[in-house]
Amino acid sequence: MFSQRLRALRSASSLASRTFSVGSMSQQGKAPDMVEVRNRLREIVGASTNWRDHQQAMAERASLSSLLARSQDELPAKTMKDSFIEVHLPLGTQPSLRDKYLNYHNSVRFGRILEDLDSLAVLICYSHTRNEALKKSPLSIVTALVDKIDMRKNIIYPDCDIKFTGHVTWVGKSSIEAKMHMAQYHDGAYSPVLDATFVMVARDPENKRAAFVNPLKLEGPEEESLFQQGEINKKRRVELSTASLLKVAPTAEERTVIHSLFLNTLDTKTVSFRSRVLPPNSVWMEDAKMKGLEICHPQERNIFNRIFGGFLMRKAYELGWANACAYGGCRPTLVAVDDIMFQKPVEIGSLLLLSSQVCYTEGNHIQVRVHTEVLDPLTGHHNTTNVFHYTFRADKDVPAVVPRSYGESMLYLDGKRHFDETMKGH
Numbered sequence: 001m002f003s004q005r006l007r008a009l010r011s012a013s014s015l016a017s018r019t020f021s022v023g024s025m026s027q028q029g030k031a032p033d034m035v036e037v038r039n040r041l042r043e044i045v046g047a048s049t050n051w052r053d054h055q056q057a058m059a060e061r062a063s064l065s066s067l068l069a070r071s072q073d074e075l076p077a078k079t080m081k082d083s084f085i086e087v088h089l090p091l092g093t094q095p096s097l098r099d100k101y102l103n104y105h106n107s108v109r110f111g112r113i114l115e116d117l118d119s120l121a122v123l124i125c126y127s128h129t130r131n132e133a134l135k136k137s138p139l140s141i142v143t144a145l146v147d148k149i150d151m152r153k154n155i156i157y158p159d160c161d162i163k164f165t166g167h168v169t170w171v172g173k174s175s176i177e178a179k180m181h182m183a184q185y186h187d188g189a190y191s192p193v194l195d196a197t198f199v200m201v202a203r204d205p206e207n208k209r210a211a212f213v214n215p216l217k218l219e220g221p222e223e224e225s226l227f228q229q230g231e232i233n234k235k236r237r238v239e240l241s242t243a244s245l246l247k248v249a250p251t252a253e254e255r256t257v258i259h260s261l262f263l264n265t266l267d268t269k270t271v272s273f274r275s276r277v278l279p280p281n282s283v284w285m286e287d288a289k290m291k292g293l294e295i296c297h298p299q300e301r302n303i304f305n306r307i308f309g310g311f312l313m314r315k316a317y318e319l320g321w322a323n324a325c326a327y328g329g330c331r332p333t334l335v336a337v338d339d340i341m342f343q344k345p346v347e348i349g350s351l352l353l354l355s356s357q358v359c360y361t362e363g364n365h366i367q368v369r370v371h372t373e374v375l376d377p378l379t380g381h382h383n384t385t386n387v388f389h390y391t392f393r394a395d396k397d398v399p400a401v402v403p404r405s406y407g408e409s410m411l412y413l414d415g416k417r418h419f420d421e422t423m424k425g426h
Ligand SMILES: CCCCCC(=O)SCCNC(=O)CCNC(=O)[C@H](O)C(C)(C)COP(=O)(O)OP(=O)(O)OC[C@H]1O[C@@H](n2cnc3c(N)ncnc32)[C@H](O)[C@@H]1OP(=O)(O)O
Pocket: 041, 118, 119, 122, 141, 142, 143, 144, 145, 171, 172, 173, 174, 175, 176, 199, 201, 203, 209, 210, 237, 302, 303, 306, 307, 308, 309, 310, 341, 342, 343, 344, 345, 346
């Protein structure tokens, strides 16, 4: 249904001009590639190309504050077509690109795709909020949430062209939902690889306060239904956050799950709550972790001189994948990414600690949570910046992960909630 819509949108007459305006450096009619997307983003915000100029570029951006709308009503409504873009990643026709995307197993590095999706989502939002009269946008658009990435295919060929399409599907006051699709050319046709939903937030030029975005004008029942889905997604996010195990107790059913896991680990030879025995074919949760550290160099900055969200996603994904790989003893495939929260920006120069944990298993599925935090070496304070959730599938059944402490039990239930939500759509 949605691919039908994309086909219709692609053939819409306004699309040719959109493709041209997004990739202003492309020749007329040719969709831009990822390099052009990033150059275009730099132009839109007036980002410096050298780190040594970044303070001057930031000061220049601060002066754009006066261009911000004081209410959403001041801004003209935009259609979904206004933000529709198509971007190519010519891995087939431009072999020089391949090394950056290739992994050892002769497939495509998914972390690189996450980076491209993030840049694309930002460009989609700038296309939606574009004001023809302004040379630079006063808005700083940041990634707030990767709501969902559903894999529709396991294999991504390293030597076949890739095409991304996407557009805005819902807007709030300062937040925008963008849906993107990735397809790959193989056996004479493009076939879908993944569908992604991101939520981006518009901020003032200095990235300090929320800023209004253009309303969305819906054209036809299909767009209305996409918008309705956006409303449902927003409601679901609020409900999930309200029921978070960090705030409220588990449900009665979840408490039963945890208690039976507990009973299953009691030593039947002793009458004690303390002596715990690992059941056969199981692994204690504390033995299913992996850790990493990133020193956040200026090279990984985004156009707003913070660490690029795509880079954070790539690093967290690769650690999560390695964790699942070591746990399952095989090369796992990704089933879905969901609910990646960008709680706080990561400053350049930060020490970023990454912790990955297998938090739930079922059959051949491994649910992994990666938590990232910034460590201030002077004060010793830790601040959570992101939480990532990944579902992997192994080629055989994996040992059951077993929580020992109450905290681990909550992680287990949180992982189960994410897993159940993911599997609803599969
Ligand atoms: C190539 C260029 C790449 C650039 C992209 C990046 O790299 S960005 C780098 C990675 N990302 C980041 O660093 C962002 C880090 N996070 C943050 O700075 C902040 O958490 C945030 C700005 C996203 C949100 O801050 P606050 O919650 O204080 O903002 P505020 O309360 O004003 O809410 C603003 C709007 O965001 C929405 N919002 C906030 N968090 C949300 C979430 N997790 N999921 C959905 N929507 C969310 C709110 O509903 C509201 O929408 P409405 O106003 O519609 O009601």
